[in-house]
Amino acid sequence: MPAHDPFARLPEAAPFTVTSTTVTEGAAWPPAQCSSGxxxxxxxxxxxxxxxAPEGTRSYAVTVYDPDAPTGSGFWHWAVADIPATVTELPEGAGDDTGSHLPAGxxxxxxxxxxxxxxxxxPPAGHGPHRYYVVVHALGIPATGVPADATPALLGFTMAGHTLGRAVLIATAETPA
Structure with missing residues (x-):
C-alpha cells in the first residue's frame, strides 16, 4: 500500500479516539459497508x-476518504458537517439517502x-488494496458555514483552521481482478 498520509500536511491536531462496532482498525470493510455494486x-x-476530544470542541465533522483511488485526488465517500459537540456516536446506517439518523443540525x-x-x-478490480480513512474532526466552531451542496474538499479546507483534534480509523478494501 502507498505510504501517503492524507492528513500529514494539515495543521497539527490533538489525537482522540474513534471506535466502531462494524469496522476494526486495519481490517477490511465488512460487506455491508461496501458498495451496493x-x-x-x-x-x-x-x-x-x-x-x-479536546477541550473547547464545539462541533464535529466526519469524513471517509480513499487516498488510493486512481484519480490523482483520491475519492471522498462520505462527509457529515455540523455534528453538535454533545453527540459522540453515529449509528450504523446514519449515512443513508435521508440522513434521518443524523443528529439535529x-x-x-x-x-x-x-x-x-x-x-x-x-476499489477498481485488480487495483490492489485501498485504505479508507474514517475521521472524526473535533472543531472549535459550532458550525462550519459550508453550504450543503459543497464538496468534502471545501469542508476540509474550511475545517483546517478550526480543527482542534482528529480521531482516525483506517479500514481497507480490495476487489480481486
Missing part, C-alpha cells in the same frame, strides 16, 4: 463512537459521486 454490499455507513455533503450520502468502498 459488489456482492453483499449495502452502502451502509459504519457505526462510530468517539471519546477524548448535522448534514451530509455530496460525496465524489455527487450523492449526499455514504457511498461504500469499491
Amino acid at each position: 459488489l456482492p453483499g454490499g449495502k452502502d451502509m455507513s459504519p457505526q462510530l463512537s468517539w471519546s477524548g 448535522a448534514y451530509q455533503l455530496p460525496n465524489d459521486a455527487r450523492a449526499a450520502r455514504y457511498l461504500g468502498a469499491a
Whole structure:
C-alpha cells in the first residue's frame, strides 16, 4: 500500500479516539459497508463512537476518504458537517439517502459521486488494496458555514483552521481482478 498520509500536511491536531462496532482498525470493510455494486454490499455507513476530544470542541465533522483511488485526488465517500459537540456516536446506517439518523443540525455533503450520502468502498478490480480513512474532526466552531451542496474538499479546507483534534480509523478494501 502507498505510504501517503492524507492528513500529514494539515495543521497539527490533538489525537482522540474513534471506535466502531462494524469496522476494526486495519481490517477490511465488512460487506455491508461496501458498495451496493459488489456482492453483499449495502452502502451502509459504519457505526462510530468517539471519546477524548479536546477541550473547547464545539462541533464535529466526519469524513471517509480513499487516498488510493486512481484519480490523482483520491475519492471522498462520505462527509457529515455540523455534528453538535454533545453527540459522540453515529449509528450504523446514519449515512443513508435521508440522513434521518443524523443528529439535529448535522448534514451530509455530496460525496465524489455527487450523492449526499455514504457511498461504500469499491476499489477498481485488480487495483490492489485501498485504505479508507474514517475521521472524526473535533472543531472549535459550532458550525462550519459550508453550504450543503459543497464538496468534502471545501469542508476540509474550511475545517483546517478550526480543527482542534482528529480521531482516525483506517479500514481497507480490495476487489480481486
